[in-house]
Amino acid sequence: QQQVRQSPQSLTVWEGETAILNCSYENSAFDYFPWYQQFPGEGPALLISILSVSNKKEDGRFTIFFNKREKKLSLHIADSQPGDSATYFCAASANYGNEKITFGAGTKLTIKP
Amino acid sequence: GALVYQYPRRTICKSGTSMRMECQAVGFQATSVAWYRQSPQKTFELIALSTVNSAIKYEQNFTQEKFPISHPNLSFSSMTVLNAYLEDRGLYLCGAREGANTLYFGAGTRLSVL
Numbered sequence: 001q002q003q004v005r006q007s008p009q010s011l012t013v014w015e016g017e018t019a020i021l022n023c024s025y026e027n028s029a030f031d032y033f034p035w036y037q038q039f040p041g042e043g044p045a046l047l048i049s050i051l052s053v054s055n056k057k058e059d060g061r062f063t064i065f066f067n068k069r070e071k072k073l074s075l076h077i078a079d080s081q082p083g084d085s086a087t088y089f090c091a092a093s094a095n096y097g098n099e100k101i102t103f104g105a106g107t108k109l110t111i112k113p
Numbered sequence: 114g115a116l117v118y119q120y121p122r123r124t125i126c127k128s129g130t131s132m133r134m135e136c137q138a139v140g141f142q143a144t145s146v147a148w149y150r151q152s153p154q155k156t157f158e159l160i161a162l163s164t165v166n167s168a169i170k171y172e173q174n175f176t177q178e179k180f181p182i183s184h185p186n187l188s189f190s191s192m193t194v195l196n197a198y199l200e201d202r203g204l205y206l207c208g209a210r211e212g213a214n215t216l217y218f219g220a221g222t223r224l225s226v227l
Contacts, residue, residue, distance in 0.1 A: 043117075103156055
């Protein structure tokens with residue numbers, strides 16, 4: 001079964017708007033949640049990550065909001081740019097990242113200029 | 114900075130033949146290497162996790178007999194796809210990390226099977 005779920009499957013927003021990508025998980029043992037950004041023809045690159053002891057993590061225009069009780073998290077991309085167009089993968093692992101990383105199916109984000 | 118190189122980037126093999134792909138970590142010590150397969154239908158499937166000085170752990174549906182992996186030192190790993198068939202097509206990704214640090218991915222080896 002899918003342990004990490006992402007929605008929507010694809011998302012289009014206008015340049016300058018905030019894109020919101022959602023993720024949920026089932027395994028209560030997950031405590032490390034990285035988000036990866038992947039451009040066509042390239043491997044996934046770590047964008048930002050959060051540990052379950054936090055409920056928010058910011059890095060520039062990228063913010064993760066985390067709700068441990070509901071097992072949900074979201075990635076907010078503020079002031080979105082055309083260069084942010086990519087597929088974003090939510091991932092999770094246990095033991096502060098020492099265990100294997102499980103990926104969601106991804107959200108394909110398109111930013112319209 | 115930390116980089117992971119994979120080669121070849123693309124390869125085509127005939128059905129029933131085998132191909133080997135390599136992964137090189139630069140700028141850090143790859144104490145663990147995870148091999149994934151990415152396909153449109155199944156997103157990222159973990160094939161196996163290799164940690165130096167430990168046995169390689171294969172995930173369900175993947176075996177050493179089909180995907181033998183070598184991780185001889187802290188900078189290099191290789192994986193072979195034996196007797197490749199259409200269902201083995203996809204982008205094979207090598208993810209390497211030093212300890213519990215960030216998992217860095219290479220650009221992948223795209224395997225096509227004729």
